[in-house]
Amino acid sequence: AQSVTQPDIHITVSEGASLELRCNYSYGATPYLFWxxxxxxxxLQLLLKYFSxxxxxxxxxxxxxxxxxxxxxFNLRKPSVHWSDAAEYFCAVALLKAAGNKLxxxxxxxxxxxx
Amino acid sequence: GAVVSQHPSWVICxxxxxxxxxxxxxxxxxxxxxxxxxxxxxSLMLMATSxxxxxxxxxxxxxxxxxxxxxxxxxLSTLTVTSAHPEDSSFxxxxxxxxxxxxxxxxxxxxxxxxxxT
Numbered sequence: 001a002q003s004v005t006q007p008d009i010h011i012t013v014s015e016g017a018s019l020e021l022r023c024n025y026s027y028g029a030t031p032y033l034f035w036x037x038x039x040x041x042x043x044l045q046l047l048l049k050y051f052s053x054x055x056x057x058x059x060x061x062x063x064x065x066x067x068x069x070x071x072x073x074f075n076l077r078k079p080s081v082h083w084s085d086a087a088e089y090f091c092a093v094a095l096l097k098a099a100g101n102k103l104x105x106x107x108x109x110x111x112x113x114x115x
Numbered sequence: 116g117a118v119v120s121q122h123p124s125w126v127i128c129x130x131x132x133x134x135x136x137x138x139x140x141x142x143x144x145x146x147x148x149x150x151x152x153x154x155x156x157x158s159l160m161l162m163a164t165s166x167x168x169x170x171x172x173x174x175x176x177x178x179x180x181x182x183x184x185x186x187x188x189x190x191l192s193t194l195t196v197t198s199a200h201p202e203d204s205s206f207x208x209x210x211x212x213x214x215x216x217x218x219x220x221x222x223x224x225x226x227x228x229x230x231x232x233t
Contacts, residue, residue, distance in 0.1 A: 036224070041206075043208055043224040044210075045224070046221065103149075105159045
């Protein structure tokens with residue numbers, strides 16, 4: 001069965017520093033990949049997505065992610081973190097269409113931003 | 116565009132009563148909607164896939180008689196928690212796929228509904 005792993009449960013970063021969140025997936029074929037952000041008590045907002053093509057994907061709020069097939073990874077990065085980036089981040093993988101277009105989510109990484 | 120709303124955003128009910136949560140796609144049509152449950156500080160767990168005009172498909176371990184899903188139109192799906200108990204207290208999030216998105220697998224998420232059963 002496919003799975004999505006986010007190895008880091010918590011990450012604390014200083015404001016202005018760079019951020020990298022890891023995501024690894026276990027899946028037979030190249031999946032569709034997503035990164036979502038969730039603020040406390042809120043729904044999910046899509047940061048970026050990868051379907052095909054250029055493996056470096058640009059998203060909103062200055063985030064980018066790189067798909068590495070050889071490592072089955074889709075890590076999220078931001079060069080300079082702002083205090084408003086403190087939130088929970090989820091990596092997700094879309095299953096094959098036959099499976100109903102379902103998303104499988106990683107466990108999430110909580111980002112804390114120090115002033 | 117692609118806005119999904121949920122109502123109510125927060126509800127408290129007494130044990131044994133039923134609660135209905137609405138999920139609406141405001142500016143697009145959604146043949147497929149999804150219902151998730153999220154426990155504090157945990158990830159989203161898919162409960163069921165709701166298809167307009169047909170029965171919902173429930174994930175393994177989810178009681179379909181407990182969590183009734185109705186997708187009566189292309190813009191509305193409802194989740195009814197029947198005979199709610201304190202262990203049903205959770206954050207419920209819906210999402211929807213735009214019928215025009217193909218072959219995108221993107222889902223647009225609602226803001227969530229926090230259910231507390233006393």
